[in-house]
Amino acid sequence: MKFSDEMLMAYADGELDLVARAEIEAAMAVDPALARAVERHRAMAAKLRKAFEPILDEPLPPALAALAGDEEAVQAVELAAARERRIGFGRWQLPAWTAIAASVLIGLFVGVLLTRGGGSPYEETPEGLVARGELADGLEYGLASLPARSNVKIGVTFRHRDGRPCRSFTFRHGTAVAGLACRGRADWKLELLADAPAEDGDLRAAASMPAPVARLVDTVIEGEPFDAQAESAAVASGWRIAPNVAE
Amino acid sequence: MSAKTPADEIRDALGDLLPRLRRFARVITRNVADADDLVQVTVEKALARAAQWRPGSRLDSWMFGIMKNAWVDEVRARRRRERVLAPEEAGATVGDRSAAARDIALSVQAAVARLPEDQRIAIALVLLEGLPYKEAAETLGIPIGTLTSRLARGRAMLQAILGNGGSA
Numbered sequence A: 001m002k003f004s005d006e007m008l009m010a011y012a013d014g015e016l017d018l019v020a021r022a023e024i025e026a027a028m029a030v031d032p033a034l035a036r037a038v039e040r041h042r043a044m045a046a047k048l049r050k051a052f053e054p055i056l057d058e059p060l061p062p063a064l065a066a067l068a069g070d071e072e073a074v075q076a077v078e079l080a081a082a083r084e085r086r087i088g089f090g091r092w093q094l095p096a097w098t099a100i101a102a103s104v105l106i107g108l109f110v111g112v113l114l115t116r117g118g119g120s121p122y123e124e125t126p127e128g129l130v131a132r133g134e135l136a137d138g139l140e141y142g143l144a145s146l147p148a149r150s151n152v153k154i155g156v157t158f159r160h161r162d163g164r165p166c167r168s169f170t171f172r173h174g175t176a177v178a179g180l181a182c183r184g185r186a187d188w189k190l191e192l193l194a195d196a197p198a199e200d201g202d203l204r205a206a207a208s209m210p211a212p213v214a215r216l217v218d219t220v221i222e223g224e225p226f227d228a229q230a231e232s233a234a235v236a237s238g239w240r241i242a243p244n245v246a247e
Numbered sequence B: 001m002s003a004k005t006p007a008d009e010i011r012d013a014l015g016d017l018l019p020r021l022r023r024f025a026r027v028i029t030r031n032v033a034d035a036d037d038l039v040q041v042t043v044e045k046a047l048a049r050a051a052q053w054r055p056g057s058r059l060d061s062w063m064f065g066i067m068k069n070a071w072v073d074e075v076r077a078r079r080r081r082e083r084v085l086a087p088e089e090a091g092a093t094v095g096d097r098s099a100a101a102r103d104i105a106l107s108v109q110a111a112v113a114r115l116p117e118d119q120r121i122a123i124a125l126v127l128l129e130g131l132p133y134k135e136a137a138e139t140l141g142i143p144i145g146t147l148t149s150r151l152a153r154g155r156a157m158l159q160a161i162l163g164n165g166g167s168a
Helices: A005-012 A018-030 A032-057 A062-067 A071-084 A095-114 A134-140 A210-220 A228-235 B007-027 B032-049 B060-083 B102-111 B117-128 B135-140 B146-164
Strands: A122-125 A128-132 A152-161 A165-173 A175-183 A188-195
Touching: A005 A032, A005 A165, A005 B146, A018 A032, A032 B007, A062 A134, A062 B007, A062 B032, A062 B135, A071 A210, A122 B102, A122 B117, A134 A152, A134 A165, A134 A175, A134 A188, A152 A210, A165 A210, A165 B060, A175 B146, A210 B032, A210 B060, B007 B032, B007 B060, B007 B117, B032 B102, B060 B117, B060 B135, B117 B135, B117 B146, B135 B146
Parallel strands: none
Antiparallel strands: A122 A128, A128 A188, A152 A165, A165 A175, A175 A188
């Protein structure tokens, strides 16, 4: 009788029912090659277990050891870790932490920016802080692929989990700020504003998306960012892209 | 209130689970620093959505599933970042273990690291963590036939890399 290698593997892993097991064992008794194949599977499994076994005995790093402790320790470690985390690990954040950071930052910046007066690019509305003037225009019509003639430079455009289109941006307004804005029915609501690192006194916008913005993008994005084509289509449609096409 | 919440139960189990989560993370990420970050994120997520865990069902496979998904998200986010971030930021490197240790364990680990991610994960769940095929397939949200074929292909490839002898 002929058995597939998958079948022999399942036998070696103890996954076959009684009947199949008996069949294989009967065949193995008369076919040494079959017995060797089963033995190979078992040996491989044992070799793997042995090779990865030592990891179980490695001492836990403090951050992980604290996780096994009480909640206070967990939170203390999270806060410390959030401060120290490398930029490459934007995703390694609790959404809750990001949200807190976002609201704190918005609070800080609104205080500064609203007092500048005169054609402010921000307006407080019942829905929250929305973009006006040059910033609103940049968000509405700007393209990441086109060199910015305005002070607004677009980074990534993507769909929020809640369906709204969103864009990260850098905006030169006195000092440079970076942020994330999402399109409501008519306005661009500012989800986050943060300090943009100045580069050669020039805006290289998307390239210098600050960590808090990158983190928020990672947290709220649905799927992949728009490519150039989807981006221009969204601009051309006046952002009337169906909230949930795939129902 | 003296009844334990699901989050309490998860925390209680963590002492035993953490070493296994680390081992699984090591297979997925192939890297010590990433693995420990991944474990941390997995625990945070598990505690945050503890209410979704059905007490009585296997906590280990539930958390392995969370970990695998967290890694998929992370890889996606990294690809995106490579597109949007400046080179010095995108290049954040991760610690590479010194190549000094050259024992068998390492060569087996290295062989596993060369497998495609799907196969690595299937092998880790079944052969290292001892999940039954059915449980492993459910954890990954794939049909059992897909799981067994990933397992079989992964093993065949390991066999080819490590040689057919039973001992290395």
